[in-house]
Amino acid sequence: MENRTGPGQRDQRLKDAYPDLVAEITELLRASQPGDPLADSIVDLPFYGVCSCSPTCEILLTKPSPVVAPWIVVLEREGEAVFFLGIDQSQATVSSVEVLDGRDLTGCLSLSS
Template identity: 50%
Template structure:
């Protein structure tokens, strides 16, 4: 559940949220069940070239990540919190246009 301050990732990027959940389920990954309720904190602003979408406050990530593939190619990398109980940010690697919600407003 979100706290109401931020939209859900599934509302901001419905197709992406569905795809991530499906790819996680295909891997037997229980984190598939948290995707629908992830909040969307906006695009990461750590550097000018960072393309991550934040699903937790900046600095929440641990060192664990999940690489999701389609047809043998990495399409999404998910950073996880230190306890590996939620996804903290999403890096979309396949070059798809996610629209204005993924853009920084520098």
């Protein structure tokens, strides 16, 4: 996948496109896995867009596709799964975020902003 930023443009971050989502994921990670450094890494994740495998796909890419995520972290709110975090082979980096709670993902910032 080619680089989506041109000269003089900053890299797009997930927190720039979805600040509330990043805050919620960080909060849920800290609550479910206290002390896990993965929670601190969420704020700095790059954003490569929404997966284009289908019009209804709810996966946010934090690595260029194709995403390989052999590990999954399930984050729950009130006993219901709201996010699946795809974790890469290093078990230290989130490669994708699947949003399960039906929230609207169309309001994100453009990758070219």
